[in-house]
Amino acid sequence: MSEAAEKQEPAQPPAEGKNYYRVYPEWLNAIVYFFCRVMVYIVAKLMFRVEVRGFGNVPATGAVMIVANHGSHLDPPLCSLVSRRRLSYLAKSDLFEKRSLGYFISFLGAFPIRRGEGDRGAIKTCINILKQGKVLLIFPEGTRSPDGTIQQAKTGVAMILSQLPDTVIVPVRIDGSFEAWGKNGGKIMRKKIILTVGQAFRVADLGLQSSAKKQLYHDMGREIMSKIMSAGA
Numbered sequence: 001m002s003e004a005a006e007k008q009e010p011a012q013p014p015a016e017g018k019n020y021y022r023v024y025p026e027w028l029n030a031i032v033y034f035f036c037r038v039m040v041y042i043v044a045k046l047m048f049r050v051e052v053r054g055f056g057n058v059p060a061t062g063a064v065m066i067v068a069n070h071g072s073h074l075d076p077p078l079c080s081l082v083s084r085r086r087l088s089y090l091a092k093s094d095l096f097e098k099r100s101l102g103y104f105i106s107f108l109g110a111f112p113i114r115r116g117e118g119d120r121g122a123i124k125t126c127i128n129i130l131k132q133g134k135v136l137l138i139f140p141e142g143t144r145s146p147d148g149t150i151q152q153a154k155t156g157v158a159m160i161l162s163q164l165p166d167t168v169i170v171p172v173r174i175d176g177s178f179e180a181w182g183k184n185g186g187k188i189m190r191k192k193i194i195l196t197v198g199q200a201f202r203v204a205d206l207g208l209q210s211s212a213k214k215q216l217y218h219d220m221g222r223e224i225m226s227k228i229m230s231a232g233a
Helices: 026-048 075-082 093-097 099-107 120-131 156-163 177-181 213-229
Strands: 051-053 064-068 087-092 110-113 135-138 168-175 194-197
Touching: 026 075, 026 099, 064 075, 064 156, 064 213, 075 087, 075 168, 075 194, 087 093, 087 120, 093 099, 093 110, 099 110, 110 120, 120 135, 120 156, 135 156, 156 213, 168 213
Parallel strands: 051 194, 064 135, 064 168, 087 110, 087 135
Antiparallel strands: 168 194
8 A cells, every 4th residue: 555655744733722633654654544444444334334436436646636525424534445545634623622533533644624714724735735646535515514415615625726727636426424424413323325436537627617716616616516416427
């Protein structure tokens, strides 16, 4: 799992409160990430009969942005199953204020973002990760869906891609995670979860025409969510 040993770029930690985000040595990251990915696979198979379709659609090398819908806390670890490469992803800064959890998710490639505050530090970190030829997991909706339906994309994903338009984008549709453990659900249910990996594309393939930045971001987000919804079709 050579990709798992890729160097982790330091993130921008939240300005307030205790922060237990840590950057670990590459060899330690590789070992812990591989172990955790195996554990995720075993648990997901036993509890949710998880199925990954289109596994080979994630490129083996180069910068890749994986975009997925978001219905559950289960989504980030489950997305590790769509590629053998180590994923980096955003996690809300509150999670890094708890010592054990902050340390653990740092091992798994998470870095903090302050939701709703236009966290340009996190955007910059995303861009740096892609510039290094790594795999970045993004949930364009910004937060978990309140009812399981796919929501509109926030502007963050478009802001990143507008600066790196040649980035390979891979859509992933997650079905069943909301039913297994949705935003308002307290108990984890043994529901089947399917991750469908669609065909890779680039911004140029979306055929966007608008010259106004705000409209361009909106159109890009809409098209990306459409790609997620139609993944595997």
